[in-house]
Amino acid sequence: MNIKKALSLSFLTYLLLLFSGCGGENPSAVEKPSDTPTFAYVTNGIDPFWDLCAAGVRIAEKEFGVQCEVLMPPKGVVDQKRMMEAMLAKGVDGVAVSPIDAENQTPFLNEVGQNTILITQDADAPKSDRLVYIGTNNYKAGRALGGLVKKAIPEGGEVMIFVGRLEQLNARQRRQGVIDELLNRPMQKLDQVKFDPVDASDLKAEGSKYIVLDTRTDNFDKAKAKSNAEDSMTKYKNLKCMVGLFAYNPPACIDAIREANKQNQIKVCGFDEQDATLQAILDGNAHGTISQQPWEYGYESIKMLKSIHEGKQPDAQYFELPFLVVDRSNVEEFWAKKKEMAALGKQQ
Amino acid sequence: MKKNVLGIFILLVAIFVITAVIxxxxxxxxxxxxxxKWSSLYAVMSLGVAFVIITGGIDLSIGSVVGLVSVVLSICLKLEGMDPWSAIGITLVxxxxxxxxxxxxxxxxxxxxFVVTLCGLLVYRSMGRWLTDNQSIGPMPYEEDAGYKNLEQIQGLDFLFSGKIALGSFNLPTPALFILVLSIAAAVFLRRTIWGRYLFALGNNEEGTRYSGIDTDRMKILAYVLCSLFAGIAGILFAFELDSVQPAQTGEFYELYAIAAAVLGGCSLRGGEGSVLGVVIAAAVIRLIYNSINMVGISTHLEFGILGLVILLGVIGDEFLKKAVARKQAAQKT
Amino acid sequence: MDESSSPLLEVSGLRKSFPGVLALRGVSLHLQKGEVLALIGENGAGKSTLMKILAGVQPADEGDFRVSGKKVSFRNVNDAMDKGIALIHQELNLCGNLDLAANVFLGREPTKAGLIDESEMRRQTEKFLSQVGLNLPVDTLAGSIPIGKQQLVEIAKALSCNARVLIMDEPTSSLSQKETETLFEVVKNLRSKGISVIYISHRLGEVKELADRVTVFRDGENAGELMQDQIDHDNMVKLMVGRELSEFYDRQVHNPGKPVLSLKDLRCPSYPQHPLSLEVSEGEIVGVAGLVGAGRTELLQTIFGVTPALGGSLEISGEAKEIRNPRAAISVGIALAPEDRKQHGLVLPMSVRENSSLPSLQRDASRGWLNENAERTVTQNAVKSMKIKTPNYEQMARFLSGGNQQKIVLGKWLAMSPKLLLLDEPTRGIDVGAKREIYKLMEKLAGEGMAILFVSSEMEEVLGMADRAYVMHEGQISGELSRDQLSEKAIMNLATGNLAAA
Incomplete structure (x- = not known):
């Protein structure tokens, strides 16, 4: 008898969770008429950056009268594949995805493309059949970040780069942009960027005052990101500037520097717009950051899906989102905008 | 034992029906x-760890073995251009x-x-990352790769390990055949050979088994060898399924899925208990939960929470069942 | 009822069952103030169960308890302690890393302002230690004193809780002669102070010396009672086994054949400094007697390869063999029914069938496939020849009684047709009926030419069953006794190292 009780208890709990899920969070999921287009917005992981994107998705959802699911795969390629498969099974009308491993995921992305509208955002899979890629020109953004570094340490010096993963094209492009700008190399075209090897160290060039010491990866492990920053301070006594390429990298660097009491010796330039980064810019502990204005990703992705769904083919395969250079001069204004966006996103 | 499998089977059917209705x-x-497809892939690992759990041991390195094997396989096939069957052989060895x-x-x-396999978890993960400079890789070669000359054979392997066989309108994923063969082999091994019997005996009472003249050390080694072999097979399957191997992430956490499935499927971490059918069904339950969460539209952030609760309740239910069976047996006294 | 006339402790109609065993079937017992009551009975008669119930360690199923005529119940250890009943465990429960004072007051430390009142605790401890005749500094570490003195500390601990009844379970099983004498002095002294003692022992000589009255249990029932003037060896044994001794141990004279096992200067890992030599021949039943911890179990384990010998020679039927593990021992025809049946003898959660066939699986298998027919035959033979009482072959061994469990152990080995059977405490925890069957089996196997070497702490068993006996003391063989030399006194002298008197 007891076993039956226990089992029925577990069913009940499961049922409860299922219904609380569809009842509480997304009441429209079952009730909306079936002619409302449904889209899936698939990220490459879990990060506050994607929450801001989701805000954009929600705004677009309201504005265009569509229905969207935001999916954040917790454990890499396997979860991303699994979640997209489930979306296909549900019969969504379009998918916007940030592929984790563009090159090797191509066959699967093509499979998705055959069954629904597929666009990429944030990171591209150029060899796949995706209809359009919405993204920042990460190489250009990287060069802009290099420009920030030049302003931060005009006298030149040693620079370290910190990043989550270099497997992603966007990470590689950003990094290359930073390196090329610092070493005064000529501008490269986005689709033909030549990359320095991932383990290249002590990069310097004639006529440049800057040395790019090394690029350290942390696989999205925030603790590792911080210890990478700490280790680099231990290893390189003359380090002048830390460059964080993923959203959480600049705050990790700022933390490490503050704990080592080296605010005056080491500058930080970063990417994205975590509050800690913005606060540090305001306090003078960081020089500046490059914002991709993430809400634009979510918003533009859904807008694009909707327009393709309505039969309008995109003008080009690449839709370039403008990025914004944030430094002390405009940080307050930008931060207010970010807060407003985040709040708007949460209303849904 | 049979009632045990019945419980988990009812769980499978119930979630299935609920999801289908919604x-x-x-x-x-x-x-x-x-x-x-996903159930089969994860069930392969779970079966492997079941051998070890039956002896009362644990293997935490499964995920890292999956990662390392898929890295080595990709290097051999894509970068080295090795004969594809030899590459499979190397990964199995x-x-x-x-x-x-x-x-x-x-x-x-x-x-x-616990210590041995925890260290294994760290070492194999790091080996995989070191071998590839932590760059993504996959088993399928492109034109510029050395393995391109074997493309046809590799595509053959790709079909073998991650293809689909058309059965009318239904395409059966080939991993399903793998789990079918492997689970029959495992069940026969555990129930029809003396070594299977020895594994159960030693899991229940290692000393007593040794006193009966059985080389318990050799049997334990066998269990760990089988476990890693199954993890290796899973690594090959995953590499071809995803076509993409991230040295730092592929297989990460899988040991816990495998152990969870083994436990939910009726294995006791104290050793001496377990059934192949139960483990395979439990692996399917876990995948079904994931799928069901997506299909119903629950926030994906709740995935682990729901999974954890279902496993916990399943195991508690199982304990109740075991106690009931024990009472019945005790009452059966002469 | 007037308090002085009613017994200090009175128990009646006490019943207790465990899964598969009815341990107590309505026993009764009473105890007067200042009385030493000896409780005797074979292993499995229910003595230890009764003691655990009185000390509140286990609850009774039913029964009537009275202390000084008042009805009480014993639900837990604190309950029993409140009523002044304290159990001195067979295995001592002192914390070796704490000093004597801390041990005596463990869990009841006197406090002052929330802190342990060390000086009060020491003063009290000294008082109680002197009551048991111990003159040791109270800050001595408990682990550093010999076992006999640890036992006295346990008694002091009981006294510190105002114990009126001390239950002593086999207190002398690991004591030297001298320590035993000291203990007796302490017990007699306590008696004169009005403290009552329930004394459980197998050593009938001790019982005779110490007890005012003897209560005998057999198979969970009262078998009888002996007043002081009736206490003698024959009376006690008769009540314990329920018949005349000669009838119980049904022995025939064997004519030993060629030696099967001969050890020359064998060195066991537990006592490597003492070389051991002995011999067992075909058709011979040889006993190994001695105190707990004398190294008897270790000797059997070395012969069986569990803890391989460090030196010396071991011959089986005249051929020198090196036995590195149990597998090697089995392959030369040795079998061991171990002392710890549940840990070493059986796989409890497995069935009768799976247990019976475990050693013979490999022999009967072809290329690793289980031979289910052979397995069934082996089980059938074991159940039939050993008269194992089980509802079916699939019953879990856990749910069988101790006697039936032991029969499975013997049955599984007989399927291997050993030349030499090693038995370690073969009748521990077994009821009288099963005991008798096991003795009969030993007799039958010896008659068929098997060599049997058995270790036993039960004096009667060695006296009754052995053709010859070795006695061990602290890792050495202190003597060998032929059948006509065997007596309780001779064994005890050798077992306690009193060589001169042997």
């Missing part, structure tokens, strides 16, 4: 194919070797299984 699209052929090493360290050097 979202009928759950039942479409495409979704069923995916469900079968590699996983056998890892299992043998675990077994020897545990039985001869007397290091606790």
């Amino acid at each position: 979202n009928p699209k759950f039942l479409n052929a495409y979704n069923m194919q995916n469900l079968i 590699l996983s056998l070797g890892i299992g043998l090493l675990h077994g020897l360290l545990i039985t001869k050097a007397k290091v606790q299984p």
